[in-house]
Amino acid sequence: xxxxxxxxxxxxxxRVTFDGFTAVDGVSLRVGPGDLRFLIGPNGAGKTTLVDAxxxxxxxxxxxxxxxxxxxxxxxxxxxxxxIGRTFQTAxxxxxxxxxxxxxxxxxxxxxxxxxxxxxxGIPDEVARxxxxxxxxxxxxxxxxTLAHGQKQWLExxxxxxxxVQLMLLDEPVAGMSHEEREHTxxxxxxxxxxxxxxxxxxxxxxxxxxxxxxTVLHAGRVLSEGTVAEVxxxxxxxxxxLGETAAPAGAEVEA
Amino acid sequence: MTDFLHRRRxxxxxxxxxxxxxxxAPLLLSDFRLGQFAxxxxxxxxxxxxxxxxxxxxxxxxxxxxFFGVGGYAMAMHMKLADAGPGGLPDFMLLYGTADAxxxxxxxxxxxxxxxxxxxxxxxxxxxxxxxFVFRRRVRGAYFAILSQALAAAFAILLIGQQATxxxxxxxTDFQGFFGYSLLDPVNRRTVYFVIAATLLALMLLTxxxxxxxxxxxxxxxxxxxxxxxFLGYDPALVKLAAYVASAGMAGVAGALFVPxxxxxxxxxxxxxxxxxxxxxxxxxxxxxxxxxxxGAIAVAWAQxxxxxxxxxxxxxxxxxxxxxxxxxxxxxxxxLWQLATRRRARTEAVTAA
Numbered sequence: 001x002x003x004x005x006x007x008x009x010x011x012x013x014x015r016v017t018f019d020g021f022t023a024v025d026g027v028s029l030r031v032g033p034g035d036l037r038f039l040i041g042p043n044g045a046g047k048t049t050l051v052d053a054x055x056x057x058x059x060x061x062x063x064x065x066x067x068x069x070x071x072x073x074x075x076x077x078x079x080x081x082x083x084i085g086r087t088f089q090t091a092x093x094x095x096x097x098x099x100x101x102x103x104x105x106x107x108x109x110x111x112x113x114x115x116x117x118x119x120x121x122g123i124p125d126e127v128a129r130x131x132x133x134x135x136x137x138x139x140x141x142x143x144x145x146t147l148a149h150g151q152k153q154w155l156e157x158x159x160x161x162x163x164x165v166q167l168m169l170l171d172e173p174v175a176g177m178s179h180e181e182r183e184h185t186x187x188x189x190x191x192x193x194x195x196x197x198x199x200x201x202x203x204x205x206x207x208x209x210x211x212x213x214x215x216t217v218l219h220a221g222r223v224l225s226e227g228t229v230a231e232v233x234x235x236x237x238x239x240x241x242x243l244g245e246t247a248a249p250a251g252a253e254v255e256a
Numbered sequence: 257m258t259d260f261l262h263r264r265r266x267x268x269x270x271x272x273x274x275x276x277x278x279x280x281a282p283l284l285l286s287d288f289r290l291g292q293f294a295x296x297x298x299x300x301x302x303x304x305x306x307x308x309x310x311x312x313x314x315x316x317x318x319x320x321x322x323f324f325g326v327g328g329y330a331m332a333m334h335m336k337l338a339d340a341g342p343g344g345l346p347d348f349m350l351l352y353g354t355a356d357a358x359x360x361x362x363x364x365x366x367x368x369x370x371x372x373x374x375x376x377x378x379x380x381x382x383x384x385x386x387x388x389f390v391f392r393r394r395v396r397g398a399y400f401a402i403l404s405q406a407l408a409a410a411f412a413i414l415l416i417g418q419q420a421t422x423x424x425x426x427x428x429t430d431f432q433g434f435f436g437y438s439l440l441d442p443v444n445r446r447t448v449y450f451v452i453a454a455t456l457l458a459l460m461l462l463t464x465x466x467x468x469x470x471x472x473x474x475x476x477x478x479x480x481x482x483x484x485x486x487f488l489g490y491d492p493a494l495v496k497l498a499a500y501v502a503s504a505g506m507a508g509v510a511g512a513l514f515v516p517x518x519x520x521x522x523x524x525x526x527x528x529x530x531x532x533x534x535x536x537x538x539x540x541x542x543x544x545x546x547x548x549x550x551x552g553a554i555a556v557a558w559a560q561x562x563x564x565x566x567x568x569x570x571x572x573x574x575x576x577x578x579x580x581x582x583x584x585x586x587x588x589x590x591x592x593l594w595q596l597a598t599r600r601r602a603r604t605e606a607v608t609a610a
Contacts, residue, residue, distance in 0.1 A: 055487065075486075075491075076486040076487060077486045077487075077488075077489050077490055077491045080486070080487050080488060080489035081489040085487065085488075086487055088484075092481055092483075092484045093481075093484075094476065094477040094480055094481055094484070095480065096476060096480055097473055097476060097477060101473045102477075104470065104473070105470075105473060105474055105477050105485075105488065106488050108470060108474070109488055109489030109490050110489075111470065113471075115470065116469065116470050116471040116474065117465075117466065117469050117470075117471055118469055118470065119468055119469055119470070120470055120473075159488065163488060163489065
């Protein structure tokens with residue numbers, strides 16, 4: 001589907017400071033194409049802040065490169081146009097617009113005034129494909145505000161698909177989902193992750209174990225451990241952090 | 257069948273509106289009342305712009321008087337110069353005796369083409385400059401409303417202060433002709449009414465088209481979740497700017513048509529109070545509906561005429577009360593009553609079917 005060369009996300013020495021509090025403290029990490037990277041860590045570890053910095057929402061120092069492009073210092077919408085998309089902890093869709101309209105808007109950042117000022121006729125191909133991929137074809141004419149929680153998350157992922165992003169940053173995509181919905185989401189991420197780079201922030205350890213190809217553990221704004229699921233679980237520092245924080249083993253579900 | 261009715265409803269409505277405006281109103285209303293009606297329609301044109309910027313775009317434009325005034329003064333300056341004849345000075349300048357030569361910025365308005373272009377381009381250009389700074393800095397909500405209102409107030413104060421070149425608080429008045437036609441002739445005044453009615457209908461159709469376009473959907477998205485739109489690769493500042501500039505253009509055209517219809521433009525007609533009144537009409541009619549804002553604007557302007565003739569001191573309270581009631585209990589305005597009714601009917605049908 002995409003012909004653009006696949007790029008690495010390369011973060012080095014990233015620091016984010018709010019009023020003297022350092023939320024991300026010198027993080028360096030590299031995520032390659034086709035990777036399904038999970039970003040885990042206790043609350044306040046700086047996971048969401050990291051994603052905020054990459055997508056231009058939080059001012060940061062250091063360097064974030066996606067392929068040849070330096071991202072830091074660019075406004076949010078310019079970073080989005082480089083093929084980087086994200087979702088939020090609470091699904092943010094345009095509630096008064098239909099599913100179809102939501103996806104059509106996501107597809108249209110490059111449209112000129114001539115197209116914008118006319119009515120949509122039919123369903124653009126990429127929108128139809130995304131509807132199919134996330135399984136929302138049957139509800140495409142419903143206002144997004146009436147969707148179930150899980151469907152909203154899928155709609156957000158669908159919006160990233162029509163945006164044709166190369167790098168997807170998903171912030172707790174399965175929070176609040178049923179077991180079947182999690183399974184469905186995981187399979188979806190696997191399918192669409194073949195020609196994209198996906199970074200998932202997640203607290204659900206079962207979900208991580210099943211679908212992660214690699215894991216980065218953040219703690220207090222730093223990278224604590226990195227590797228495959230097995231490597232990370234065997235790391236005594238990770239066990240210590242999770243035991244100390246929640247009195248539960250790293251394998252158990254930490255933080256609902 | 258219902259789908260067919262639904263698709264045919266809008267064209268039928270506009271055809272009915274055209275009959276009302278072009279046949280019934282001139283037939284039934286006296287020349288005096290028709291002149292008043294022309295004034296209401298000018299306010300309705302401003303309201304159409306408010307539906308776009310506020311109803312769809314979420315920008316509470318409390319200072320449309322600024323653009324209304326710029327358009328109105330541009331037209332009034334041309335009409336004054338046309339009345340004065342080639343090389344002549346407007347009567348008020350001779351009266352006050354302060355200006356012995358025409359100020360340089362009056363000169364271009366001798367040309368009808370320049371004046372007509374200025375009616376549209378000056379308000380839009382001004383809105384583009386204001387909007388560029390305001391939306392880039394992410395000023396919104398109440399701050400935007402207060403800022404836009406302050407600009408309208410500042411413009412009115414500026415005009416009052418420049419008595420010698422703007423007519424001060426008296427404004428510009430006593431117009432004899434409109435592009436070569438005498439305004440003393442009732443037939444020509446009637447023609448002015450028709451021009452206004454046609455402009456209103458055309459702008460309603462244009463705005464309706466914008467509402468149903470992809471841009472209209474995008475504008476709703478920006479109104480409801482501006483930050484989210486940024487992550488899709490759009491600059492929301494530009495999306496809002498376009499709607500704001502278009503609404504300013506409509507206010508400018510309305511101001512320009514107001515001058516030949518009513519025969520005056522003055523700071524009192526463009527300051528804070530009229531700016532708020534533009535918004536009240538739109539709010540009461542239903543800010544997100546083109547037909548709603550037009551009916552609301554006409555109804556409020558008409559009620560103002562009638563009630564302020566009967567109870568001069570009570571009108572302001574009545575208007576304020578009406579505004580509060582609508583905002584508190586019917587945020588979608590009168591237009592939403594229709595939607596409420598259809599939704600209730602649909603629910604009843606669903607219950608019957610089940």
